[in-house]
Amino acid sequence: QVQLVESGGGLVQAGESLRLSCVASGRTSSRYIMAWFRQAPGKEREFVAAIKWSGDSTYTADSVKGRFTISRDNAENTVFLQMNSLKLGDTAVYYCAAGVFFVGLTTDKYDYWGQGTQVTVSS
Numbered sequence: 001q002v003q004l005v006e007s008g009g010g011l012v013q014a015g016e017s018l019r020l021s022c023v024a025s026g027r028t029s030s031r032y033i034m035a036w037f038r039q040a041p042g043k044e045r046e047f048v049a050a051i052k053w054s055g056d057s058t059y060t061a062d063s064v065k066g067r068f069t070i071s072r073d074n075a076e077n078t079v080f081l082q083m084n085s086l087k088l089g090d091t092a093v094y095y096c097a098a099g100v101f102f103v104g105l106t107t108d109k110y111d112y113w114g115q116g117t118q119v120t121v122s123s
Contacts, residue, residue, distance in 0.1 A: 002026045002112040004096045009117030012086055016121075020081040022096030022114060029053070033102045034079040035110060036070060038092035038119075045095065047105045049081060059103040064090075086121045093118050 008020040022034065035050035049060040049070035058070050069082040079096060094117050099110035 002028060002032070002098050004098060004112055004114035006094065006096045006114045006117040009094060009119045011120045011122060014087055014121055014123055016086055017082070017084045018086065018119060020083065020094055020096075020117060020119075022079045022081075024077045024079070024098065028077050031100060032098045033100060033104065034070075034072060035097045035099065035104065036079075036081045037095045037097055037107065038090075039095065039116075040089075040092040043092075045107050048094070050103050051079065052102055057102065083119070086119075088121050088123060091119060091121045 003025045004022055006020060006022050012018055032053045033050055034053055036048040037045045038048050039045040047061055048064055049068055051058045051070045051072055067085045072079045096114040097110035098112040101109040104110060
């Protein structure tokens with residue numbers, strides 16, 4: 001089992017930045033791909049970005065490319081999502097996920113999920 005705990009969400013104004021963190025514990029493994037998804041009210045959960053746990057390969061959705069950056073700190077078993085130039089459309093609950101496919105763009109490719117952290121962008 002792998003446990004994932006997200007933090008760092010909050011209320012910000014459009015154009016501002018936030019950094020989300022996801023701490024992994026339990027049977028963490030270098031084979032796991034770590035990803036961020038988000039889900040806005042009334043919408044399906046959508047892929048945001050993914051990173052290989054043991055390498056430097058990343059993949060970012062076109063909708064956030066150039067504004068969001070995924071990174072990791074292996075020593076701390078932590079994955080980050082740096083979000084810059086936030087827009088109203090970025091408002092959602094952001095979820096951390098762990099899986100074995102790179103790149104898994106759909107939720108069924110991930111085995112473990114965190115509880116989510118709310119990000120609200122206001123005008």
